[in-house]
Amino acid sequence: MVKKINIFSCVSCGYESNKWLGKCPSCNEWNSFVEDAKFKGKHAAGEYRNFGETGVMALPEIILSEEERIKTGIIEADRVFGGGIVKGSIVLLGGEPGIGKSTLALMLAGKTAEQGCKVLYISGEESLAQIKMRADRLKISSNNIFLVTETAVEKIAALIEKEKPALVIIDSIQTVYKDGVDSVAGSFTQVRESGAHLLYTAKKTGVPIILIGHVTKDGMIAGPKTLEHMVDAVIYFESEKYLQFRILRAEKNRFGSTNEIGIFEMTDEGLKEVKSPSKMLLENLADEKTGSSIVTVMEGTRALMLEIQALTGRRAYGTPQRTVTGIDYNRFLLILAIMERKIELSLESQDIFVNVAGGIKVNETAADLAVAAAIYSSFTERPVSTKTVFMGELGLDGEVRQVKHLDLRIQEAQRLGFNKCVIPAKSKPGKTEMNIVMIKDIREIAGIIRQ
Ligand SMILES: Nc1ncnc2c1ncn2[C@@H]1O[C@H](COP(=O)(O)OP(=O)(O)OP(=O)(O)O)[C@@H](O)[C@H]1O
Ligand SMILES: [Mg+2]
Incomplete structure (x- = not known):
């Protein structure tokens, strides 16, 4: 005999309750309870639990068919x-x-x-x-x-x-x-x-x-x-x-x-x-741009070239606005803090907007240097060559740290006609025709983005 019981359960974690709850006590999610029904009896015991009558088998005995x-x-x-x-x-x-x-x-x-x-x-x-x-x-x-x-x-x-x-x-x-x-x-x-x-x-x-x-x-x-x-x-x-x-x-x-x-x-x-997204994303890019920098990010096994754009502007009164799309907000705040302390930029009264062109989301810390470069360029109004690629993670002390898959990133940049790569010091890039610039510290960014 199957008996139906009406319950409420959390769509997020599955927590069950016999009354509706505003906040889930298990996963702390708000408004996640929906009316549900539960079955007691044979049906509930797992009608679909057994996929086949194989019984217990030793691992090597299991034979996989050719085309899985x-x-x-x-x-x-x-x-x-x-x-x-x-x-x-x-x-x-x-x-x-x-x-x-x-x-x-x-x-x-x-x-x-x-x-x-x-x-x-x-x-x-x-x-x-x-x-x-x-x-x-x-x-x-x-x-x-x-x-x-x-x-x-x-x-x-x-x-x-x-x-x-x-x-x-x-x-x-x-x-x-x-x-x-x-x-x-x-x-x-x-x-x-x-x-x-x-x-x-x-x-x-x-x-x-x-x-x-x-x-x-x-x-x-x-x-x-x-x-x-x-x-x-x-x-x-x-x-x-x-x-x-x-x-x-x-x-x-x-x-x-x-x-x-x-x-x-x-x-x-x-x-x-879209087999070559980098090419499409970087189409129609002027040779020089203010408030923009190019980075190579890894999406799985693929290197993707993206343009990071930044816009800064002085706010006369009120709390300055910080808006980002495509990068992690907390990471962005961290980069700002490092720039304020280490390069002594007074960004506190600036509205700052950062955007990854094309709408791709960047989850990699390897884009830190490029974000910093775009902000620096916009703040100082110094243009950056769009033939230059920035790769590097920023440490709290302002140091530029190594990135993974450096050669893959450089190769992709070279393939797409870039001529200069700014990479962390002590990296060991393979043979390349690119002009490689190694930087140890965020303070060196000023020397790269010159007047
Ligand atoms: N000629 C066209 N006729 C209809 N849709 C088109 C045409 N050209 C492009 N589209 C795109 O196809 C999309 C609809 O795709 P599809 O029906 O596969 O979406 P879906 O995710 O299955 O939507 P749903 O949630 O309604 O099932 C539209 O949003 C539109 O952008
Ligand atoms: Mg559909």
Whole structure:
């Protein structure tokens, strides 16, 4: 006998309570409680816990089949998946409304189908005609793509078992419902229960499933966070407003690095892979610029050249404003503090804005020197050559510290026609035609950005 109990649970950490709470006592998140239902009895005990009757096996006895990954052929996406989609895995593809999730999924389906693999595209959101229209626009016409509109999870599972496709796409998990679960599709319980059912199907059949999920405004995948824990990979498709690029980023990946990103551009004919983003980002750059500096950052295994822009201006009264986009705010404050103390710049009455052009987010401390250079240039109104690249981390004492993958960064700069690299002292760069300038301390920046 299955007994249903109404409870409230935290979407962030899963903490359960029998009444609604404003703040979660476990993870301290505000407004994170949603109405939920819990089942007691056989059903709750784990209907989908066992993926197969293998019993206990010694590690070497487990034999992997030849081809464990499906390479879609969309290089930008394969890289984020960790080298292709792993068989039997379940991937959550999340993103804001209209970002291009269905477009990307259909393109993945198209490329996979072109290799002779059968793809099942299950839609609960759009009619077959709508998907066909999109496919026509994307010039996808493979005989190996099969479409169906279905939202009942049991029927979806049965279809997967019957059709045995090489890849399944479900658009979206919020429209899928499970019979017997007493809440509407898209609710916390429905998403969790349907997710568990699909996870079981993927593991049992070995068919990889891509689940599309909508992300709410505050960045949560609508429905439970628990889905993020259940699935093998959580991939976000994101874009800053007004940004030309759409970025595919792994939030979690059991089969690959989470540092890699895939960069796309949305066009009428679908998403175009951006293979040389640095080139696009640095297009139309004047030879000299005030309040600007170029840096090479590493996104996974790829070196990316970015322009950091800074604007400073004196504020006559009130608290000066500090606004940053694309870099960490606390890191920015730290760089300001170092500059104020070590180069004795009086920045305290200045409004300061820092922006990473193109809308890419920089998570690396290797960009510290470039941020400092851009601010210095804007403050002193001295232009910086846009053929110069800055790389280095700043220590609290003003010292410029080493960065990883220096040669890769220099090579990328050289490839794109830069002629000067400002790098930390004691670095050991490989052979290069670039003019290398080593600096030990932030105080030396004044000598580099001359009148
Ligand atoms: N000719 C076109 N027709 C429709 N959409 C286009 C066209 N050209 C480009 N697009 C882009 O495709 C995007 C819609 O993509 P898609 O439907 O894949 O998004 P989604 O993330 O699946 O959205 P939803 O959350 O509504 O399911 C639009 O925001 C638009 O930018
Ligand atoms: Mg869609």
